[in-house]
Amino acid sequence: MRTLLRRRLLPIALLVGGVLAAAPAANAATTAITLYGTVGPTHAISLTTKTGVRVKSVTAGRAYTIVVRDRSDIHNFHLRGSGVARTTSIDAITTVTWRVTFRAATYTYLCDAHPESMVGTFVARAPAA
Ligand SMILES: [Cu+2]
The missing domain is CATH 1.20.5 (Single alpha-helices involved in coiled-coils or other helix-helix interfaces)
Incomplete structure (x- = not known):
């Protein structure tokens, strides 16, 4: 038995x-993959990986968690592009977390107070077959 x-x-x-x-x-x-958006306290804005590498491309259709560290009350972090429009306020010093899924397109992050000098872009590409 x-x-x-x-x-x-x-x-x-x-x-x-x-x-x-x-x-x-x-x-x-x-x-979700975590990315880090940072603006201020200096005249700088960036979107990086955990290890500090600047993001140039992401995978369309995947879930991303974006931790945004807005370290200045004269700058903001604004992420925009196809299907995505998220922003912190210029006045606030804050850390927020956004859950974002990108489409195959080019996306821009910028400071609305200094859109000419504090701006970056990256591309969301369809996953490799
Ligand atoms: Cu600014």
Whole structure:
């Protein structure tokens, strides 16, 4: 009886183990990627990865979490482009988190008080097939 039970349960345990082991890979494809938007306190604006690399492209259709650190009450962080229009206020010093999904397009982030000098762009590309 005991042997029979063990024989039946072992394949199930292996199956469950296999599913659990596969789960992190599935999550990696759906978990939002975090980017960092920073403006001020100097006359500077940027969108970077966690390691500080300036963002030049993102993947269209993926979820991104954008942590915006607006460190000045004379600048703001404004993100705009196809389907996206988010901004902090010029007056406020604040940190906010936005959940954004981009379409295949070019996006712009800028300070509305200094749109000529405090501006950056990046491209959202369709995922590689
Ligand atoms: Cu500004």
